[in-house]
Amino acid sequence: MSTGSAGVRPAAREGDSRPRPARPGPAELTAAALAGDRRAVARLISLVEHESAALREVSALLAPHTGRARVVGLTGAPGVGKSTSTSALVGAYRAQGLRVGVLAIDPSSPFTGGALLGDRVRMVEHATDPGVFVRSLATRGSLGGLSWATPQALRVLDAAGFDVVLVETVGVGQAEVDIASLADTTLVLIAPGMGDGIQAAKAGIMEIADLLVVNKADRPGADHTCRDLAAAIRMSGSDSRAGTATGSPDGWRPEVLRLEAVTGQGLPELVAAIGRHHSWLEESGELARRRLRRAGEEISQIALAGLRARLGALDEGGRLARLAEAVTEGRLDPYTAADTLLRELPRSRTVGS
Amino acid sequence: MSTGSAGVRPAAREGDSRPRPARPGPAELTAAALAGDRRAVARLISLVEHESAALREVSALLAPHTGRARVVGLTGAPGVGKSTSTSALVGAYRAQGLRVGVLAIDPSSPFTGGALLGDRVRMVEHATDPGVFVRSLATRGSLGGLSWATPQALRVLDAAGFDVVLVETVGVGQAEVDIASLADTTLVLIAPGMGDGIQAAKAGIMEIADLLVVNKADRPGADHTCRDLAAAIRMSGSDSRAGTATGSPDGWRPEVLRLEAVTGQGLPELVAAIGRHHSWLEESGELARRRLRRAGEEISQIALAGLRARLGALDEGGRLARLAEAVTEGRLDPYTAADTLLRELPRSRTVGS
Numbered sequence: 001m002s003t004g005s006a007g008v009r010p011a012a013r014e015g016d017s018r019p020r021p022a023r024p025g026p027a028e029l030t031a032a033a034l035a036g037d038r039r040a041v042a043r044l045i046s047l048v049e050h051e052s053a054a055l056r057e058v059s060a061l062l063a064p065h066t067g068r069a070r071v072v073g074l075t076g077a078p079g080v081g082k083s084t085s086t087s088a089l090v091g092a093y094r095a096q097g098l099r100v101g102v103l104a105i106d107p108s109s110p111f112t113g114g115a116l117l118g119d120r121v122r123m124v125e126h127a128t129d130p131g132v133f134v135r136s137l138a139t140r141g142s143l144g145g146l147s148w149a150t151p152q153a154l155r156v157l158d159a160a161g162f163d164v165v166l167v168e169t170v171g172v173g174q175a176e177v178d179i180a181s182l183a184d185t186t187l188v189l190i191a192p193g194m195g196d197g198i199q200a201a202k203a204g205i206m207e208i209a210d211l212l213v214v215n216k217a218d219r220p221g222a223d224h225t226c227r228d229l230a231a232a233i234r235m236s237g238s239d240s241r242a243g244t245a246t247g248s249p250d251g252w253r254p255e256v257l258r259l260e261a262v263t264g265q266g267l268p269e270l271v272a273a274i275g276r277h278h279s280w281l282e283e284s285g286e287l288a289r290r291r292l293r294r295a296g297e298e299i300s301q302i303a304l305a306g307l308r309a310r311l312g313a314l315d316e317g318g319r320l321a322r323l324a325e326a327v328t329e330g331r332l333d334p335y336t337a338a339d340t341l342l343r344e345l346p347r348s349r350t351v352g353s
Numbered sequence: 354m355s356t357g358s359a360g361v362r363p364a365a366r367e368g369d370s371r372p373r374p375a376r377p378g379p380a381e382l383t384a385a386a387l388a389g390d391r392r393a394v395a396r397l398i399s400l401v402e403h404e405s406a407a408l409r410e411v412s413a414l415l416a417p418h419t420g421r422a423r424v425v426g427l428t429g430a431p432g433v434g435k436s437t438s439t440s441a442l443v444g445a446y447r448a449q450g451l452r453v454g455v456l457a458i459d460p461s462s463p464f465t466g467g468a469l470l471g472d473r474v475r476m477v478e479h480a481t482d483p484g485v486f487v488r489s490l491a492t493r494g495s496l497g498g499l500s501w502a503t504p505q506a507l508r509v510l511d512a513a514g515f516d517v518v519l520v521e522t523v524g525v526g527q528a529e530v531d532i533a534s535l536a537d538t539t540l541v542l543i544a545p546g547m548g549d550g551i552q553a554a555k556a557g558i559m560e561i562a563d564l565l566v567v568n569k570a571d572r573p574g575a576d577h578t579c580r581d582l583a584a585a586i587r588m589s590g591s592d593s594r595a596g597t598a599t600g601s602p603d604g605w606r607p608e609v610l611r612l613e614a615v616t617g618q619g620l621p622e623l624v625a626a627i628g629r630h631h632s633w634l635e636e637s638g639e640l641a642r643r644r645l646r647r648a649g650e651e652i653s654q655i656a657l658a659g660l661r662a663r664l665g666a667l668d669e670g671g672r673l674a675r676l677a678e679a680v681t682e683g684r685l686d687p688y689t690a691a692d693t694l695l696r697e698l699p700r701s702r703t704v705g706s
Contacts, residue, residue, distance in 0.1 A: 067683055151687075320653065321649065324648035341656045
């Protein structure tokens with residue numbers, strides 16, 4: 001269970017009778033993943049996550065097969081029931097015959113350990129289902145954002161033919177914003193009675209939520225929370241994220257939905273709402289715009305990472321340390337130091353090489 | 354009051370009898386700030402915060418005068434009493450005759466509005482003290498981190514002769530990490546009875562805290578919280594941040610201190626502990642190491658911002674949009690797209706120009 005997807009492996013191994021070389025290359029792995037081999041999918045994601053040298057080759061091989069999966073992001077504060085809700089959605093989409101991938105980027109997720117037994121039991125149920133692929137991704141360092149590998153892992157699942165990919169992430173700081181730029185539809189989960197956290201988060205929530213899901217809707221205060229959120233939506237007066245794109249009169253306004261993820265109460269309504277949002281995305285042209293933005297951001301991130309690596313190379317050579325010393329001694333200001341560093345930046349033809 | 358330092362201006366104006374041109378240039382402003390003119394300090398920080406074209410010139414003029422101020426960071430969850438503690442520390446350092454600067458990077462800070470009347474009253478008291486300079490800095494966008502202008506604003510206060518600079522920031526996500534890399538001494542504030550938040554944050558806290566301050570120590574549960582934190586320190590077994598530098602046997606272990614910021618109970622002990630930590634920083638050589646790291650990070654950030662601006666220029670030219678389109682259509686993978694982008698990256702001799 002240490003990799004978060006290991007629970008899946010025995011089933012995949014049993015169902016897979018082809019002989020396999022000890023170390024398949026990127027091309028073989030990609031071909032196997034495209035053919036639906038879950039072990040190959042898992043290994044490709046590992047490869048992507050560990051910034052393997054084969055990353056570029058894999059990325060190129062996957063490219064023609066991407067762009068089909070619907071991406072649904074789930075975010076919210078710790079304790080709102082993200083994992084239970086994810087699990088419930090997996091069940092609902094499986095009942096429709098869809099293949100579902102789950103990427104969990106959350107240190108408190110049951111996929112990475114530390115959750116209640118009930119959550120584990122529910123996910124284990126899905127883990128033996130060959131139409132479900134669950135994978136946890138470590139957050140990188142203390143950046144608080146999504147793992148940079150998330151978009152790449154998403155491309156792997158997309159290319160491998162998963163119809164829906166659920167991306168679950170704890171709703172704190174940068175990750176919350178990242179998820180909105182990654183997902184087609186972003187669900188922000190809220191639990192009743194979480195007090196001033198809701199107040200504080202309201203502005204941020206309104207910016208990123210396509211659907212506001214009040215989970216644990218059987219709890220006292222659920223009505224109040226729903227009214228509160230509905231009022232906030234009216235007051236914000238915006239057409240959600242669509243407003244940033246075109247400000248079209250047929251913009252999407254976030255809906256407030258009630259859910260009891262544990263019992264499944266409200267689940268059909270949530271699935272229907274996600275469907276409505278997706279139809280709106282397609283019809284309004286917003287889906288294409290969001291995906292263009294996502295690709296643009298992904299390219300920029302990779303380019304920046306490459307530039308950062310080149311800066312890092314100078315760092316290792318001691319150049320940065322000498323400049324930093326000059327700055328601490330007041331002989332140089334940081335801007336002039338940065339100029340000096342950039343003038344020495346090596347040009348390389350490929351990112352990360 | 355709109356800029357967060359305006360309350361200070363009338364006093365500064367009265368005390369400043371020199372004739373002043375309507376629009377002093379960067380050189381005049383810097384000279385005035387170095388001579389202790391608080392209005393000039395405020396204007397320099399504005400200039401720095403708004404990425405004025407004069408930023409580079411100012412930075413170069415300040416450089417020879419920096420490196421003297423002690424930087425104390427205060428962080429913690431909303432509601433732990435950061436602003437009240439900051440205010441209490443200002444009073445304590447003023448009583449020692451030291452000049453104190455405050456940089457508040459916190460949307461819920463009284464300096465930016467939205468706090469209790471009591472806090473405002475206490476800070477207003479300091480605001481009329483010519484030995485205190487208070488400034489709020491906006492957080493940039495939704496990045497959750499410190500404003501990038503923070504290190505620059507710090508340099509302004511440092512050069513202007515403030516002996517201690519207190520940097521107050523809400524302890525969420527990236528800001529918490531940033532403050533630790535910026536400050537000589539980092540205080541993490543905790544309030545009793547904040548429940549599982551403490552548990553969740555513990556690992557992060559141990560990494561960044563030089564001193565753990567249990568504020569509102571008169572509240573029920575304070576003893577429990579103190580014991581809890583002391584146990585966590587013992588269990589972590591690390592020598593705090595010093596361990597990352599040399600692992601020296603005389604490393605610093607975070608201390609747990611009790612404070613009632615409102616009454617001042619525990620304040621002398623806190624000031625003494627900050628002093629002990631500073632002595633340790635100097636004697637162990639850790640101060641020099643931290644400042645070198647800080648300068649290195651600052652240079653890297655500026656260099657990266659410059660590179661990002663160059664990428665942005667390509668973006669504006671539509672190049673990124675065309676590459677993103679190719680990626681969404683599966684004709685290109687994002688790595689190859691990033692390579693293409695980087696090959697077209699303009700080289701410029703100075704950052705941001």
